[in-house]
Amino acid sequence: MTTASPVTTASPTAPATAIATIHRWTPVSRTASGALSALLLALAFAPFVFTPEATAKLTTLFVLVIVAAMWNALAGYAGLVSVGQQGFIGLGAYGVFLFVDRGVSPFLAVVLAALLAGAVAVPTSLLAFRLTGGQFAIGMWAIAEFFRLVVVNTPSLGGGSGRSLTDLSATDPAVRQAQVYWLALALMSVLLLAVFVLLRSRLGASLEAIRDDPVGAASVGVRVTSAKRLVFVLAAVGGAAAGGLTLASTLRVQPDSIFGVHWSAYMIFMVVIGGLGTFEGPIIGAIVFFLVQDSFGDNGGTWYLIGLGALAIGMTLWMPHGLWGTVARRRDLELLPVGYRVKTPVVRP
Amino acid sequence: MNWINAIVQGVMLGGLYALFACGLSLMFGVMRTVNLSHGDLAVLGAFLVAVLAAAVGISPFFAVLLVLPVMGLVGVALQRGILSKALRTGEMSSMLATFGLAIVLQNVLLEIFSADSRSLDVGSLSTSGLQLGSSVSIPYLGLLTVAVAVALLGGLQLLLARTGIGRAIRATAADADTAELVGIDSRRVYAWAAAIAVATASLAGAFFAMRSSFSPSMGPTQLLFAFEVVVIGGLGSLWGTLVGGMVLGVAQTVGAQVDPRFSIIAGHVVFLAVLAFRPQGLLGMRRSRT
Amino acid sequence: MSLLSVENLEVRHGLLRAVREVSFAVDEGEVVAVVGANGAGKSTLMRAVAGAHQPAEGRIGLDGVDVTARRAHDRVAAGIALVPEGRRLFADLTVEENLLVATRVRRPGPWDLAAVVAAFPLLDGLLKRRAGNLSGGEQQAVAIGRALMTNPRLLMLDEVSLGLAPIMVDTLYDSLGTILSGGTTVLLVEQDLGRALGVARRVLCMLEGRVVLDEPADEVTREQVVEAYFGLSRAAAATVQEEPA
Amino acid sequence: MTAETGEAAPTAAPAPPVLSANGIHRRFGSLVVLEGIDITLAPGEALGIVGPNGAGKTTLLDILSGAQSPSEGSVTFQGQDVTRWKVDRRCRSGIGRSHQVPRPFTGMTAYENVLVASVQGGSHRRRAAQQHALGVLERCGMLGQANRPAAALTLLERKRLEMARALATDPQVLLLDEIAGGLTDAETDELIATIEQLRADGIAIVWIEHVIHALLRVIDRLVCLAQGRVLAEGEPDAVMSDPRVVEAYLGSAA
Amino acid sequence: GGIKESAAQTDTVLRIGYVSPSTGPAAGFGEPNAFLMKKLRATFKDGLKIGGKKYSVEIIDRDSQSNPQTAAQVAADLINSEKIDLMLVTSTPETVNPVADACEAAKIPCLSTAVPWEAWYFGRGATPEKPFTYTYHFFIGVAEVHAAYVSLWTKGGVETNRRVGVMWPNDPDGKAIRQGLGPELKKSGFTIVDPGAYEDGTNDYSAQIAAFKKADAEIFNTFPLPPDFATFWKQARQQGYRPRIASIAKTGLLPSQIEALGSLGHGLSAGFWWSPQFPFTSTLTDQTARQLADDYEKSTGKQWNQVIGSNMALFEVAVHALKATSDPKDRTELAAALGKASLTTVAGPLDFTSGPVKNVSTEPLVMAQWRKATGGSKFAVEPVIVDNGNFSAIPLGGELEPLR
Ligand SMILES: Nc1ncnc2c1ncn2[C@@H]1O[C@H](COP(=O)(O)OP(=O)(O)OP(=O)(O)O)[C@@H](O)[C@H]1O
Ligand SMILES: Nc1ncnc2c1ncn2[C@@H]1O[C@H](COP(=O)(O)OP(=O)(O)OP(=O)(O)O)[C@@H](O)[C@H]1O
């Protein structure tokens, strides 16, 4: 423990600077994050370049990225594994009607609905946070079901039959498609940024601490519940946004499917494929999932689903850290760094 | 009078739910494994029973007895092949892996048996019952289900609480490595637990198939109920699971008595109420230190 | 022939070689103290012998029988027991259950519930308590009792007196006497050199995963052992830098 | 209360206590763990707590730090009644503690462990907090482990980490629970040095320890708990030589 | 430049998208798909001659997995990537409605069937003032169901107290029926005993049964999912509720659903919009209903079901409309052609010009009773047409038998 001896008598901060420095950004990560921002910017011009069909596909991808990133923030960083996020997806979609019926433009309505879902998440958390681990996961599922049944029993929302967003079917398909695309792109960028900022903020590390040991976290001053709630609400807003976008692009929701537990399945799938608890993982997972779905998803059918299931099993067993997680571990790589590295000068005796 | 009948039917339904939740309670409550394929394993069991009964031309009840050990082996395979590995990387992996399994099972069954819903024909047993007055009637099949549920859950509860094997299971669930260090073959213990869990699942599936009908897509619907039952009853207590089943069943039937559309929602409301006022479940115990 | 024989053992944690080229033997009825500073590899060594951690190289023999391939529970049945560092009790089981759960292997011997309670009187009132709720020292006592319940031939104690009140340590070492008189062989990690040299027949000092000193207790002086520690602290400076980020 | 209160140790200056527990009771169902404990801690004072296993020391520490709330009685910190404050709030306002059974954040590196404490518990802004965390790591001789995942630390490293985390929240009162166990003599010396340093910085300390010789090198005052009551309290040597303490706690070590 | 439009199709290939549930809960409806696709692709192998121009026909079939979101997705994909000229979609609102919505929005002509037309029309928020331009639909509606029920329950030869116990779920079909059929039946002098809408997937029906027994409802009617009905029907029997007539819809459609009930299935009556007895011929394959059914049974070994008829008719109308255009690739023209279509398909006469509302044509409906299959048949059950009150052209097979 000789490294300790020379400074034990000095004041804590001063020599520290001398003996070590902290690193977050690396050249790699700088370029990477630069490239990402550039890419997002470039994507904004897609509707002028690509055909609506291409942008339509991209929109689907964005929605997937959103839900994956949100679920990852929730499970991967705050340790809140939930199989009930579809509850908020559904609220987001149906919330749109609440505003549209009051004459709000559908696109604005999507945003408002997302915020509304966030508001609903606050009281929800009071209930849900009484559970932990697997219990919380399933509890959320039940809560989602509860939301679904409330919607199903609300005639103005079309009850069990669901509702069509007729307000948009008037506009020219190509234009509408482009608008939805831009909205999706914008929401995705904002939400990803939000997650990134959150993780790099003073709260980021605390969240991981909470995930590892809530009691320990509290005893070093972390406001455990409010930190969890913050992420919970963010994830709700994100999920809801995804729901709203789904409605805007498919123009119809039906409770059983927008509140369907398969959403959770997809989220878990994407995050685990990409790498849980990494910022990059869910994005990659979403892309993979999208490609899989796109390549043999159309002629869909049983075999595609069987393949998906098998892949899920295989990944968990043989690549538990997911694609990105595995790579990152090998090369100690972090494109968008949310962690910390300490560099100590090498003193050989 | 109808209210009494509603409660009676609720208890009968509760028996079935408890049976469904039994294996889940063992895995989720005791072994801390979230098995999302539980419902579909139950369906698989039901199909095996149906096929066997049809092929050999025996009563479903005999078929069940033959299928149970088979499903037990399926459970062992599940544990050895998937859960044991997944568990090492945490609750979430087991959730994803079993979810994947759920999808595979559903669609393989769909591929083989088509989406038609079918049921196990046990003749008059499924349609006859004890008439008490004009409106109360106790179905024989329901009685049988409840009896089996009580016997099974009660038996397992005693096994866990009183016997050495039970202690070994709980110890392994708590900390498999350390269990090994005190001479417990954790792999065997896990295998056994999984075998029991899956076998009981198929038993529940069979009873469900006799009571109403089943199809490849039925699994997930019943899974949530089963989970609610476990949580309502309290993690790790199989008595609790039995009680939880009854509570959920009665909640649904009484809810339906108020207005048919409240049936399922009433179940969820009761579940949420339990969360709110007794998160550790009706018979669960709160932990302070660990 | 020696009861436990460890030959050229190497144990890794990922890349880190926590135990390297370790060879030694322990005779029936012997008491060996393993000392060495924090991170020396003592716990890893013991866990490897107990079968909780698979060695990368080397061979572990019990009575000349190679048990390297056997799983931990199997070794317990063969008579190897470890009191793991940090107790590792089954929190949700009662104290009594924690003790009884160790009787699955059914090894005959003097140790049973009564004997353990006799050896650790403070357990008397606690049998029905949830182990997770016990105090640190109480847990330590239960952990030792649990290991004894398997009636081991080789008992390994990792930092046993950690967290025990002095008077408890007395009782512990007294009962250690009882254990020894029963012919049990003991391998213990103990930082209190006084105590260690007091009970041990032999002292193993570890440094960076290697055994740097293996002497009969009555032949080594405190100074020699402390000297061994020094070897470590110098090397430590180097390892600190090598740490893979 | 025991007779010893009369002759409170000389170091217990007239200055108002920074932390005090008043008439603390703690029960778990029928089980009584603490029975009317009164303890005061003067600013900058170092108070040692010993007692047989299961005496209630950790429970008392939990109550002082807010991890548990007392069944009866109150806790005052800097003249404020903090009995109802949760542990995190108490931590932020200046009560740091270490756990007898270490609770590292296993998914993070040692440095990130400490950083959380310094960012959340401490009063520093971002950069300052990062440097502060480094300084603390170093103080506790953990700098070399900075980038190691906490999961990979040995028990003793974990204990050091506990202490580092507590320090990083820059407390006015530091509550330590068995940090010297299993240390080699050299390591013990380092620990003592570190703690002396803290005292010099004016941090008041409550230290539960079974390694008496280490404890006695630091503390001004000693309390011996037994069965949830204060058995003896006062000037360390006096307490150590108290026959009841010898009989209940020290045994041959006396 | 401005926002990019989809590249227009100039080639001479007519792409027809076909969406139906082949997996998921409604997969039963998808059963005939493989057979139909094979048959139709054979029929279209030499393409179609339209407006003096020769077009090859390509059918691109997709599975909705019985899930609206998937349905919407595959629809978007068919429209955007496959550049289809015409969308055909069938079976259950979960599959049909989202696809139709997508087409209406993308201005792609779409024809659908096998959903009660009210569920398709009002369920998608249309009104007689605000009809659709690109989406068309043919199927039975409340009016047909009502007429058939009234005819069966009054002229069927079974005496009842005209009290009808109804179990209408809280889903698209149930809703359409509750709003439409309920009042109509009342008008026709029946007393409706409606305990209220229930959730699909409910596991206990004691409440409803009690209500029916209390009101002594001798007629029973329901629009449930198959598993739910099985649960209900067994419970009803066990708790001693035995109506004299039980007319079920949505579940009584496929033989397999009845088989699942074992002996309890015998005697249930259900509406049939197609059966081998229908005296009509396919304009595409020139097969009579009987020949079509036999063909199906021969090549699949499965028992015929009504979906075959309606899905065949779906393509018949499609081809009819395509041929009626000068340029089948002109979407507005094709849509208009669908609106003008009027022909007799294997499922009977369809006429979009005289439908109950714009965009919709209705088709014949008769009532049949499921019986234990008679000696010769290699299947367990078979439907016997017991009422043709509204379409006497369709021959009767026997008399309605009371359940007790
Ligand atoms: N699970 C683990 N993963 C990675 N490295 C580990 C793990 N456990 C221990 N190590 C490392 O292996 C080395 C030896 O650890 P070990 O616990 O055996 O030392 P020790 O002598 O028992 O130390 P102590 O006296 O503190 O208990 C240490 O450098 C430690 O950091
Ligand atoms: N949550 C709890 N439930 C029941 N009993 C408890 C609980 N927490 C502590 N106890 C009991 O209270 C007593 C005091 O525990 P505590 O941990 O304070 O002892 P301690 O003085 O710290 O002992 P040690 O020196 O061994 O750490 C012990 O007998 C313990 O079993």
Ligand SMILES: [Mg+2]
């Ligand atoms: Mg160790």
Ligand SMILES: [Mg+2]
């Ligand atoms: Mg303690």
